[in-house]
Amino acid sequence: xxxxxxxxxxxxxxxxxxIYALLALTMVLVFATTRILLVSQGExxxxxxxxxxxxxxGVTPQIVWLLGALAVIVSVWDSVDAxxxxxxxxxxxxxxxxxxxxxxxxxxxxWAAPLKPPVLVQxxxxxxxxxxxxxxxxxxxxxxxxxSSVRTLFVIxxxxxxxxQGFGLLFFGAEGxxxxxxxxxxxxxxxxxIKGQAIxxxxxxxxxxxxxxAFFEFTLLGKALRATAINRVGARIVGxxxxxxxxxxxxxxxxxxxxxxxxxIGSTTIYYDSGFLIGLKAVxxxxxxxxxxxxxxxxxxxxxxxxxxxxxxWASAFTEAVVFSALVPVLLWLSLYAAPxxxxxxx
Amino acid sequence: MRLRGLLIIAALIIAASLFLPPFYITLANYVGLASxxxxxxxxxxxxxxxxxxxxxxxxxxxxxxxAYLTLSYGLSPWLTxxxxxxxxxxxxxxxxxxxLRLTGHYLPIGTLAWSISIYYVFANVPALGKHDGxxxxxxxxxxxxxxNSGRGFFYLIWAxxxxxxxxxxNILDSRFGRAVRSGGRTTPMAEALGVDTARVSMAIFVYxxxxxxxxxxxxxxxxxxxxxxxxxxxxxxxxxxxTVIGGATSTWGAIVGAVFYIIGKQWLQTLIxxxxxxxxxxxxxxxxxxxxxxxxxxRQGMVPFVLQWMPRRRPRDVDTNAEPLRRRAQPxxxxxxxxxxxxxxxxxxxxxxxxxxxxxxxxxxVALIGPNGAGKTTMFNLITGVAPQTAGEVSFCGQSxxxxxxxxxxxxxxxxxxxxxxxxxxxxxxxxxxxxxHTRGRSGIARAALRLDRREExxxxxxxxxxxxxxxxxxxxxxxxxSLPLGxxxxxxxxxxxxxxxxxxxxxxxxxxxxxxxxVSLAKLLTGLRAEGMTLLLVEHDMEFxxxxxxxxxxxxxxxxIAEGRPDEVQANPRVIExxxxxxxxxxxxxxxx
Numbered sequence: 031x032x033x034x035x036x037x038x039x040x041x042x043x044x045x046x047x048x049i050y051a052l053l054a055l056t057m058v059l060v061f062a063t064t065r066i067l068l069v070s071q072g073e074x075x076x077x078x079x080x081x082x083x084x085x086x087x088g089v090t091p092q093i094v095w096l097l098g099a100l101a102v103i104v105s106v107w108d109s110v111d112a113x114x115x116x117x118x119x120x121x122x123x124x125x126x127x128x129x130x131x132x133x134x135x136x137x138x139x140x141w142a143a144p145l146k147p148p149v150l151v152q153x154x155x156x157x158x159x160x161x162x163x164x165x166x167x168x169x170x171x172x173x174x175x176x177x178s179s180v181r182t183l184f185v186i187x188x189x190x191x192x193x194x195q196g197f198g199l200l201f202f203g204a205e206g207x208x209x210x211x212x213x214x215x216x217x218x219x220x221x222x223x224i225k226g227q228a229i230x231x232x233x234x235x236x237x238x239x240x241x242x243x244a245f246f247e248f249t250l251l252g253k254a255l256r257a258t259a260i261n262r263v264g265a266r267i268v269g270x271x272x273x274x275x276x277x278x279x280x281x282x283x284x285x286x287x288x289x290x291x292x293x294x295i296g297s298t299t300i301y302y303d304s305g306f307l308i309g310l311k312a313v314x315x316x317x318x319x320x321x322x323x324x325x326x327x328x329x330x331x332x333x334x335x336x337x338x339x340x341x342x343x344w345a346s347a348f349t350e351a352v353v354f355s356a357l358v359p360v361l362l363w364l365s366l367y368a369a370p371x372x373x374x375x376x377x
Numbered sequence: 378m379r380l381r382g383l384l385i386i387a388a389l390i391i392a393a394s395l396f397l398p399p400f401y402i403t404l405a406n407y408v409g410l411a412s413x414x415x416x417x418x419x420x421x422x423x424x425x426x427x428x429x430x431x432x433x434x435x436x437x438x439x440x441x442x443x444a445y446l447t448l449s450y451g452l453s454p455w456l457t458x459x460x461x462x463x464x465x466x467x468x469x470x471x472x473x474x475x476x477l478r479l480t481g482h483y484l485p486i487g488t489l490a491w492s493i494s495i496y497y498v499f500a501n502v503p504a505l506g507k508h509d510g511x512x513x514x515x516x517x518x519x520x521x522x523x524x525n526s527g528r529g530f531f532y533l534i535w536a537x538x539x540x541x542x543x544x545x546x547n548i549l550d551s552r553f554g555r556a557v558r559s560g561g562r563t564t565p566m567a568e569a570l571g572v573d574t575a576r577v578s579m580a581i582f583v584y585x586x587x588x589x590x591x592x593x594x595x596x597x598x599x600x601x602x603x604x605x606x607x608x609x610x611x612x613x614x615x616x617x618x619x620t621v622i623g624g625a626t627s628t629w630g631a632i633v634g635a636v637f638y639i640i641g642k643q644w645l646q647t648l649i650x651x652x653x654x655x656x657x658x659x660x661x662x663x664x665x666x667x668x669x670x671x672x673x674x675x676r677q678g679m680v681p682f683v684l685q686w687m688p689r690r691r692p693r694d695v696d697t698n699a700e701p702l703r704r705r706a707q708p709x710x711x712x713x714x715x716x717x718x719x720x721x722x723x724x725x726x727x728x729x730x731x732x733x734x735x736x737x738x739x740x741x742x743v744a745l746i747g748p749n750g751a752g753k754t755t756m757f758n759l760i761t762g763v764a765p766q767t768a769g770e771v772s773f774c775g776q777s778x779x780x781x782x783x784x785x786x787x788x789x790x791x792x793x794x795x796x797x798x799x800x801x802x803x804x805x806x807x808x809x810x811x812x813x814x815h816t817r818g819r820s821g822i823a824r825a826a827l828r829l830d831r832r833e834e835x836x837x838x839x840x841x842x843x844x845x846x847x848x849x850x851x852x853x854x855x856x857x858x859x860s861l862p863l864g865x866x867x868x869x870x871x872x873x874x875x876x877x878x879x880x881x882x883x884x885x886x887x888x889x890x891x892x893x894x895x896x897v898s899l900a901k902l903l904t905g906l907r908a909e910g911m912t913l914l915l916v917e918h919d920m921e922f923x924x925x926x927x928x929x930x931x932x933x934x935x936x937x938x939i940a941e942g943r944p945d946e947v948q949a950n951p952r953v954i955e956x957x958x959x960x961x962x963x964x965x966x967x968x969x970x971x
Contacts, residue, residue, distance in 0.1 A: 192664060
């Protein structure tokens with residue numbers, strides 16, 4: 031391997047690592063606010079990517095019907111709850127968020143798909159579908175048991191992976207899709223040819239990281255999420271509605287997953303089950319920072335991407351085996367240097 | 378009675394084999410193979426609180442090991458079984474060593490990653506047949522009898538299932554089993570009772586992996602074909618789901634979960650294509666939803682959910698004639714037992730304990746008192762090794778306790794109770810107290826599984842019963858611990874600490890939450906203990922209780938010792954009055970201080 035190939039591999043690795051980093055960021059965020067290790071975030075990646083592929087074919091992605099069904103279920107559920115608690119005045123806002131918003135996205139998708147709108151509009155619609163889906167999923171799967179142990183929540187996240195992947199197969203079929211890169215230019219930089227897709231991934235990572243930083247630092251909602259992350263009970267006492275924080279975290283998680291999906295399908299073929307492995311690689315990145323540190327999660331994810339690219343070059347059949355075995359040294363390091371204190375917590 | 382249950386089940390299995398058509402025999406074999414794996418998960422998760430998403434990979438490791446060795450080297454399957462077991466055991470040990478030290482989600486993530494890695498290894502190594510796998514694996518012969526048919530394997534597989542059930546029930550009903558159920562690293566209690574939690578976790582993790590390996594070996598010779606698919610991550614997740622469905626806290630739940638899942642899957646895979654016209658693994662949606670539903674509405678799973686409506690099994694009597702356990706020699710009254718010298722504990726900039734010194738002599742009752750936040754419980758934690766001190770020295774019987782963990786401190790002869798009673802809620806009172814005697818036995822997982830621990834077990838339970846009778850709770854020993862009122866739970870904690878045969882007993886607010894009569898009998902109990910030569914150190918807020926009971930008091934305030942002496946001396950000490958009563962304006966009655 032000469033330096034030319036090494037540079038190309040590292041560039042590829044950084045490009046896919048940027049996608050893992052995006053996901054890892056939101057994984058840490060979701061874990062902090064809800065204590066859910068959302069291994070099924072990858073399904074949002076798949077859903078957005080395959081929706082995007084459907085739009086490119088001029089077809090409405092069938093996943094909107096899952097969105098519709100969940101919207102109805104959650105609207106009814108929340109309205110009944112509100113009435114029982116004598117909070118009927120909340121119903122309009124419940125319906126606005128849980129019924130009208132999804133309905134608008136569904137209607138737009140149905141209307142726009144046959145018209146083959148510009149690529150950016152297709153991408154935006156695909157991301158919108160999953161972003162609206164995220165909080166509904168949280169509402170149904172996690173909110174009723176939000177105070178359970180980390181373990182229980184983890185098992186639910188795994189079960190959710192089964193359910194969502196099954197729906198992925200149902201609505202998109204077993205066939206894989208690939209879309210044209212959003213930014214189809216190559217820039218020559220001395221000996222290196224930088225692909226537009228790589229620039230786009232890194233730029234997205236930079237913009238979204240900055241955006242998340244601003245959100246948490248300068249907005250009330252962001253501060254509420256941070257407060258929930260630091261102390262759930264305390265946050266509730268000062269009047270932050272923790273279900274709202276959970277839904278916000280899931281909306282962000284789904285949004286970022288969706289964006290990653292659009293980026294990913296530009297450079298690789300996506301199947302109904304591709305998202306799970308992508309998500310797990312992001313988990314590896316996030317674990318490097320012990321699910322706590324955002325910067326280490328980003329660095330770890332980019333490391334995962336580079337390792338993957340190198341492994342694919344040397345032993346392509348064993349790429350996944352190599353990538354997931356990389357967890358071993360990480361765990362070793364964590365258990366030697368970052369082991370949690372003796373006084374454990376009832377998990 | 379247990380034997381009768383097993384005989385009934387064995388009879389049922391034989392009867393089933395005679396009447397079931399071949400298709401169902403095959404299905405029953407798959408159920409049996411899965412049950413063996415799931416039983417390991419019951420021990421691991423339901424009892425030990427650990428989660429593994431890597432069991433299918435252990436199954437695959439043993440299956441591929443035997444397939445490769447029998448095909449390439451013509452080894453007998455009976456030779457490849459130990460090879461597979463050793464290989465699996467080593468890998469499980471390494472994985473466990475990497476993840477078990479870390480809390481919560483690292484074991485599931487670690488096993489998950491390992492599951493994915495090994496799958497791609499199976500699927501890409503040419504010698505293992507890549508994605509096509511290995512075919513024509515020999516069948517098994519047992520005592521010259523060829524097990525070619527499904528029916529022959531049916532007996533073998535279900536015999537193994539029964540053995541696994543018996544071994545796990547034996548393990549759970551033992552000294553080691555109580556340690557497994559002691560909550561491990563999630564609570565400071567287990568280590569404080571002398572349980573080596575890391576070792577216990579490792580033992581059950583390896584045992585669960587070995588069960589999976591046996592299942593994999595049987596699988597390879599039953600099917601006579603292996604390929605990577607049944608050993609991937611999805612399969613591991615499915616084993617886990619069977620555990621959740623059947624009920625992770627019940628051995629029979631493992632089998633019920635496997636039956637439900639495998640038959641349900643079979644049924645769905647014919648039903649869904651008929652309904653939707655689509656092929657593919659859509660059954661995962663249904664099972665995923667079932668799991669979410671179970672975790673929302675019936676978290677304990679099917680078998681425990683049903684069992685809660687059934688009459689409880691009558692608890693076994695405790696043999697009162699068991700030979701008593703050996704006791705430590707109590708030190709001569711008046712010799713120095715515990716010495717605390719200039720001990721300091723800082724949390725960041727806050728000094729919770731600041732340069733405190735005192736000592737305790739054998740045969741006395743000393744109380745550590747002080748207003749809330751004075752650092753009394755922190756002092757307890759420093760003495761018992763639950764938390765390390767920042768500076769200073771604690772020594773017991775002349776030996777420094779520096780760097781000792783709570784388990785080792787207990788072995789030296791210092792037992793304690795906790796401020797908020799920490800009993801294992803779902804274990805009986807007797808079992809909770811027997812857990813206290815953990816360090817006085819030595820039987821581990823193997824002796825427990827083989828029932829070689831019965832003599833020691835009788836001694837331990839006998840000791841637990843004696844201690845319960847000593848504190849006056851002999852009549853509730855078979856009651857589940859969390860059904861006792863809080864006051865009695867505290868007394869159970871004292872019995873549990875006594876079961877460790879300590880030289881020094883540390884009691885953290887023993888009288889809190891007790892009614893007047895209970896306090897009187899507690900005081901009587903403690904004086905009785907002193908008369909037998911026991912030394913006691915207690916933290917207490919109830920001044921009336923303390924003043925009538927103790928020989929000496931150490932008073933702390935804001936992390937510092939402000940006074941020490943006989944009750945009457947301390948009561949007259951101006952600094953103590955100042956600390957408790959504050960300024961002249963806020964006059965609180967002494968008894969309610971704190």
